[in-house]
Amino acid sequence: MPAAGLDFFSQDKIMSQDEIVQLVQNFARLGVTKVRLTGGEPLLRRDLATIIYRIRQIPEITDISATTNGTALKYQAKDLKEAGLDRLNISLDTFDPEVYKKMTRGGNIKHVLQGIAAAERENFKIIKINTVVVRGENDQEIMDFINYTKDHKINVRFIEYMPIGQEISDWQQEYVPLTHIFDECHRAGLKYSPLTLPGNGPADNYQIAGYQGSFGLIHPISERFCKSCDRIRITADGYVKACLYWNEELNIRPMINDFTAFKHVVQTALDNKPLNHQMAMKNPQQIISPAPTWRHMSQIGG
Ligand SMILES: Nc1nc2c(ncn2[C@@H]2O[C@H](COP(=O)(O)OP(=O)(O)OP(=O)(O)O)[C@@H](O)[C@H]2O)c(=O)[nH]1
Numbered sequence: 001m002p003a004a005g006l007d008f009f010s011q012d013k014i015m016s017q018d019e020i021v022q023l024v025q026n027f028a029r030l031g032v033t034k035v036r037l038t039g040g041e042p043l044l045r046r047d048l049a050t051i052i053y054r055i056r057q058i059p060e061i062t063d064i065s066a067t068t069n070g071t072a073l074k075y076q077a078k079d080l081k082e083a084g085l086d087r088l089n090i091s092l093d094t095f096d097p098e099v100y101k102k103m104t105r106g107g108n109i110k111h112v113l114q115g116i117a118a119a120e121r122e123n124f125k126i127i128k129i130n131t132v133v134v135r136g137e138n139d140q141e142i143m144d145f146i147n148y149t150k151d152h153k154i155n156v157r158f159i160e161y162m163p164i165g166q167e168i169s170d171w172q173q174e175y176v177p178l179t180h181i182f183d184e185c186h187r188a189g190l191k192y193s194p195l196t197l198p199g200n201g202p203a204d205n206y207q208i209a210g211y212q213g214s215f216g217l218i219h220p221i222s223e224r225f226c227k228s229c230d231r232i233r234i235t236a237d238g239y240v241k242a243c244l245y246w247n248e249e250l251n252i253r254p255m256i257n258d259f260t261a262f263k264h265v266v267q268t269a270l271d272n273k274p275l276n277h278q279m280a281m282k283n284p285q286q287i288i289s290p291a292p293t294w295r296h297m298s299q300i301g302g
């Protein structure tokens, strides 16, 4: 979220429930089997559970997950599970209330911890915590997160800070290579082994012997995973965004009820998708320019 905040879209600008469900049906016809509801903040949508329930009725969709900041989860975890949500990823970058407040620009960590506890009670297939490691902010807490996995059946994923949007100018100051986490484990004498978990994302997962939970590394910068990228993003206002780092967006909202035109837009977005984000990293200003479609990470959803 940028320091200056963001305006909420007006109601007519975001896709309706029927449009979202039809959009997923179209993607199911094109072979998509997995859906993630992210944000913005998905739990701000009052009809989220109904959307999940309706997506659950699409036979081709075998995996429904959501990524949330967790603050409203204590009220909604049960409904989301009952609606058919399989998996939940919750963002938590720190255990320190003051650092949390600073990193989230005013958030209250108590609500998130209550949300995580509510989710744990609901028996989701898996709960993951997303922790973006930012130099000088939370990189001192890596062992706290590792230790958290001892008694929590949760997968903590350390994510390399990615320069998206305005943050791009100073990203190297914020960035911590994730090999640092292995160093910390070695220093603490902790032995870890690789692990396979439910999920479709790019994380490499590990578990420390005897711990209930596990940890994962998502390293878009130090070790690119673009070669295996099979994700396509649709923004809340109905644009196809084929790559996190790519500025191009195609408006698919007008084609939702015209499958041939819909398919054509998806194909065009995929044809135009960059091979990888190397160029963006090398010379970001050239690629991610403040074009009309330019968005912050908090608007794309990861
Ligand atoms: N550059 C890049 N980063 C990604 C991509 N997918 C996920 N990430 C990073 O990983 C973070 C967590 O992603 P989530 O959307 O919570 O889930 P995931 O790990 O991809 O998916 P699952 O493994 O299915 O849980 C995102 O916020 C991004 O920082 C990708 O395709 N490209």
Ligand SMILES: C[S@@+](CC[C@H](N)C(=O)[O-])C[C@H]1O[C@@H](n2cnc3c(N)ncnc32)[C@H](O)[C@@H]1O
Pocket: 038, 039, 040, 041, 042, 067, 068, 069, 070, 090, 091, 130, 131, 132, 159, 160, 161, 162, 163, 164, 167, 297, 298, 299, 300, 301, 302
């Ligand atoms: C952008 S948020 C959107 C969903 C939801 N509002 C939330 O807070 O989880 C999705 C994920 O993106 C990750 N993220 C945000 N900014 C990032 C950055 N600059 N680099 C890498 N990951 C980032 C967060 O950890 C979060 O888990």
Ligand code: SF4
Pocket: 220, 225, 226, 227, 229, 230, 231, 242, 243, 244, 245, 274, 275, 276, 277
């Ligand atoms: S192609 Fe884009 S979205 Fe896919 S992994 Fe690479 S940077 Fe991420």
